[in-house]
Amino acid sequence: MTCDVCGHEMRRKPVSAPPTDGAVPVRERWFCRWCYAWTELGHDPGEIARPQYEPMTRRWERARSPELPEDVGHAYDVAYAHEGVGATLCGIRDDSVSASPYPWVPSRPDTCPACRDVATVIDGRWPVEMRGSGKRIHPAPPTVSRWPPF
Numbered sequence: 001m002t003c004d005v006c007g008h009e010m011r012r013k014p015v016s017a018p019p020t021d022g023a024v025p026v027r028e029r030w031f032c033r034w035c036y037a038w039t040e041l042g043h044d045p046g047e048i049a050r051p052q053y054e055p056m057t058r059r060w061e062r063a064r065s066p067e068l069p070e071d072v073g074h075a076y077d078v079a080y081a082h083e084g085v086g087a088t089l090c091g092i093r094d095d096s097v098s099a100s101p102y103p104w105v106p107s108r109p110d111t112c113p114a115c116r117d118v119a120t121v122i123d124g125r126w127p128v129e130m131r132g133s134g135k136r137i138h139p140a141p142p143t144v145s146r147w148p149p150f
Contacts, residue, residue, distance in 0.1 A: 090114035
């Protein structure tokens with residue numbers, strides 16, 4: 001699949017077991033390692049989720065791990081989320097690295113400068129014309145679908 005944001009190839013990510021909490025089931029997940037856009041395909045034709053552009057300040061969660069220093073705020077790298085090892089944007093990889101429930105704020109004084117630099121580069125890869133509400137194509141799901149309209 002080709003990324004509709006930047007034109008690079010997307011990688012298919014494994015889908016875990018069907019959700020048990022009433023969440024919408026996903027058939028396929030695709031992720032672009034260049035601009036970090038992602039696309040989810042549902043089980044019925046036309047069920048497609050393509051999240052809009054999010055600015056750097058709202059795109060990443062703070063990484064957590066006993067291996068990371070508590071006084072430095074690293075961003076969790078979602079590109080590695082389905083590859084069996086957690087990682088930060090600056091490249092620290094360990095099985096224990098995961099996303100915390102807290103946002104990563106690049107303007108905080110304790111933010112990892114290397115994570116901030118990588119986030120700035122990724123943010124710059126989204127073309128200006130693809131930023132803002134309604135810039136990605138969202139087909140309406142079939143009427144019998146459990147997916148919300150996008």
